Amino acid sequence: MPTESTFLFAGLLFLAAALGYVFARFGDADDEEEAEASARTNFLRGFRYLLNEESDRAVDLFTGANDLSDDAMETQLALGTLFRRRGEIDRAIRLHQNLVERQSSSVAQREAASFALAEDYLGAGLFDRAEEIFIRLRDSRVHGVDALKRLLRICEVTSDWDRAVDLCAELNRLGPGNVSRSQLAHYYCELAEQARLQKAPELARQMLTQAEVMEPGKVRAVLISADLAADSGRVDDSIDSLSRLGSARPNLLGEVLPRLMGLASAAEHRGRVAEALRQMGATPDGLRGIALGVIRDPRISDPMAIEYLATFVSGQPVLSALLSPEDRGSDSLAGVARLRPLLHKVLKAGMRFQCGNCGYGSAVMHWQCPGCRSWDTVQPTSSGVLEGILS
Numbered sequence: 001m002p003t004e005s006t007f008l009f010a011g012l013l014f015l016a017a018a019l020g021y022v023f024a025r026f027g028d029a030d031d032e033e034e035a036e037a038s039a040r041t042n043f044l045r046g047f048r049y050l051l052n053e054e055s056d057r058a059v060d061l062f063t064g065a066n067d068l069s070d071d072a073m074e075t076q077l078a079l080g081t082l083f084r085r086r087g088e089i090d091r092a093i094r095l096h097q098n099l100v101e102r103q104s105s106s107v108a109q110r111e112a113a114s115f116a117l118a119e120d121y122l123g124a125g126l127f128d129r130a131e132e133i134f135i136r137l138r139d140s141r142v143h144g145v146d147a148l149k150r151l152l153r154i155c156e157v158t159s160d161w162d163r164a165v166d167l168c169a170e171l172n173r174l175g176p177g178n179v180s181r182s183q184l185a186h187y188y189c190e191l192a193e194q195a196r197l198q199k200a201p202e203l204a205r206q207m208l209t210q211a212e213v214m215e216p217g218k219v220r221a222v223l224i225s226a227d228l229a230a231d232s233g234r235v236d237d238s239i240d241s242l243s244r245l246g247s248a249r250p251n252l253l254g255e256v257l258p259r260l261m262g263l264a265s266a267a268e269h270r271g272r273v274a275e276a277l278r279q280m281g282a283t284p285d286g287l288r289g290i291a292l293g294v295i296r297d298p299r300i301s302d303p304m305a306i307e308y309l310a311t312f313v314s315g316q317p318v319l320s321a322l323l324s325p326e327d328r329g330s331d332s333l334a335g336v337a338r339l340r341p342l343l344h345k346v347l348k349a350g351m352r353f354q355c356g357n358c359g360y361g362s363a364v365m366h367w368q369c370p371g372c373r374s375w376d377t378v379q380p381t382s383s384g385v386l387e388g389i390l391s
Helices: 004-026 030-049 054-063 070-087 089-101 107-123 127-137 142-159 162-172 181-197 201-214 218-231 235-248 250-265 269-278 284-296 303-314 334-350
Strands: 351-355 378-382
Touching: 054 250, 054 284, 070 089, 070 107, 070 201, 107 127, 107 250, 162 181, 181 201, 181 218, 201 218, 201 351, 218 235, 218 250, 235 250, 235 269, 235 284, 250 269, 250 284, 250 378, 269 284, 269 303, 284 334, 303 334
Parallel strands: none
Antiparallel strands: 351 378
């Protein structure tokens, strides 16, 4: 079956043939026709090398060619991009570096080649080299905005969140909406989490205030705020925040429940946590969310949460049929305790988090998809195996 590479090679061949037609149709002087014929021959020879899997010879031929018309330039840029996508970064760098260093390159051509070269370095994880080029291109009329966005991506990878905030301001000055308010709110949440881990609660709260300005009621900010409240001894406030979030977003109880159970370890807070569980488990979605949270996290051993799992199991014919007759009484948790490890294995294999944008699947929650780098697109999802059971 033809691959993406085959189609691109075919397109490049078509371009070469088109160039040949243009050369033959519009060439006037004999010397121009001779030069154009030589360039056309070199391109066709280079494509033959590519189709014969002789990539190094093709690169040598293209980088040694004298022709640097716009069409030839676009062809070499496209070829370098193809190499990068195939993971052949060295060849991509050779092609694009050659275009950057050519004395005959125009300013526009050199900028285009420089941007492509920086993309090669970025794809190879050579962030310092990529950053150096993108910084030079940030004032480019054609590539400036894209260069700033690539710098923003480097900040994300290197966790340089302060600089990411500054770049967002620069991007939005160039064009409102270049960076969404939701994305900027995540950067402030990252700064808040850093400050919390560094035992700087006041700074963390300031960052959360900025996140709230960007996106009121952001789930991540609520979770961090609840953690900060618990850290400072305001446990009741933390429980209230988690309870409201769990009731409003039962699909996120996998994030909420472990925090609540941690707060229930102190006897003086068990009553508040029990009330929070009652509120969250009052709806079918809430009950299901608590049950799934208990199944997913073997560390949860609190009897209150396990009782909700038992209630859920008793309402599921398929699950309750797995219990022995003596374990089906409403007061018995022994059967549920024995069934729980099996359910954990099934759920671990079948339930995951999945990006709604690119389909990336993960066993853990990500605020930013590792696949497509988009924010807030990873959500809990159940596999087909469990849909018929845990419905």
